[in-house]
Amino acid sequence: KRERDFASKDQPAMTIDGHRMEIVANIGNVEDAKQAVALGGEGVGLLRSEFVFMERSAAPTEEEQTDIYSAVAQILGPERPLIIRTLDVGGDKPLPYLPMPHEENPFLGERGVRIGFDRPEILRTQLRAILRSSGLGNVRVMFPMIARLEEFRMAKGMLEEERQKLGVAPIPVGIMVEVPSAAVIANQFAKEADFFSVGTNDLTQYTLAMDRGHPKLAPYCDGLDPAVLSLIGMAAKAANQQGKWCGICGGIGSDPQAVPLLIGLGVKELSVSIPTIPSVKAQVRDLSYAECQRLAAQALAADTAADVRNLSPLAEE
Numbered sequence: 461k462r463e464r465d466f467a468s469k470d471q472p473a474m475t476i477d478g479h480r481m482e483i484v485a486n487i488g489n490v491e492d493a494k495q496a497v498a499l500g501g502e503g504v505g506l507l508r509s510e511f512v513f514m515e516r517s518a519a520p521t522e523e524e525q526t527d528i529y530s531a532v533a534q535i536l537g538p539e540r541p542l543i544i545r546t547l548d549v550g551g552d553k554p555l556p557y558l559p560m561p562h563e564e565n566p567f568l569g570e571r572g573v574r575i576g577f578d579r580p581e582i583l584r585t586q587l588r589a590i591l592r593s594s595g596l597g598n599v600r601v602m603f604p605m606i607a608r609l610e611e612f613r614m615a616k617g618m619l620e621e622e623r624q625k626l627g628v629a630p631i632p633v634g635i636m637v638e639v640p641s642a643a644v645i646a647n648q649f650a651k652e653a654d655f656f657s658v659g660t661n662d663l664t665q666y667t668l669a670m671d672r673g674h675p676k677l678a679p680y681c682d683g684l685d686p687a688v689l690s691l692i693g694m695a696a697k698a699a700n701q702q703g704k705w706c707g708i709c710g711g712i713g714s715d716p717q718a719v720p721l722l723i724g725l726g727v728k729e730l731s732v733s734i735p736t737i738p739s740v741k742a743q744v745r746d747l748s749y750a751e752c753q754r755l756a757a758q759a760l761a762a763d764t765a766a767d768v769r770n771l772s773p774l775a776e777e
């Protein structure tokens with residue numbers, strides 16, 4: 461492992477040739493927000509709002525949710541972005557008060573935003589709470605498991621209706637790119653979304669058709685597979701071409717072998733696990749953007765994930 465300067469955790473992350481990266485955190489509750497800021501996080505790239513809904517016997521009310529999102533927004537302050545992802549549960553993550561019919565393939569069933577279309581009151585209540593907290597910080601909303609443009613339009617339409625009823629200002633709205641179809645038609649999505657955040661955990665699972673938690677397949681379910689990298693590159697390129705931005709919130713954002721490739725593919729924001737914020741920032745400061753672009757091109761042309769990981773200088777990470 462390389463020696464790195466973790467002391468500058470509060471400084472921005474800029475490559476040696478002046479390319480700025482935004483290093484933000486994946487968080488799951490209010491306490492995480494404090495830790496993310498303490499460790500130099502420049503904001504929150506993914507608030508997994510599931511925590512608000514879990515371990516309860518009834519859905520949280522609009523007031524309860526507003527209080528929680530407002531608390532996080534206030535910890536982050538007016539500058540640091542807070543991206544709140546709407547509820548992402550499904551057949552595999554059941555909630556007692558949300559009975560779901562048995563599904564043969566829960567990962568291909570009513571997950572993520574699809575639940576919000578089936579139970580619009582749950583999604584609308586959450587959207588109102590997010591909108592009501594938005595005046596207290598730099599709040600953005602993001603929809604999970606978007607596969608088709610119609611789904612994004614429908615979710616965005618619900619957001620806009622609730623916004624008009626509340627009479628608050630518009631907020632940026634983005635999508636998780638975690639279903640391959642969203643990456644494949646990223647050009648179309650980039651015209652209508654304000655930002656993308658690639659969920660590489662699910663994107664890898666759906667691209668390789670390998671359950672992300674499967675004990676035997678886990679070693680092969682690698683986000684550095686050239687097929688997955690190619691989809692990430694498509695998403696980033698489409699966003700950049702439309703003057704939008706593309707981030708990453710899947711687990712590979714914290715993988716030192718992935719960081720140079722993601723930068724080289726045109727990703728602008730890395731949302732990483734809290735403890736890795738200082739090390740990811742330190743790594744970015746050691747990199748050259750031109751070199752990252754060269755490495756990314758090599759990775760896209762590689763045959764296998766193992767070949768990608770063996771690329772020099774990634775192999776030394």
Ligand code: PEP
Pocket residue numbers: 506508548638658659660661662663709710711
């Ligand atoms: C992902 O799929 O990469 C992601 C960040 O979302 P989650 O892990 O919560 O499914």
Ligand code: MG
Pocket residue numbers: 604638659661662
């Ligand atoms: Mg996901």
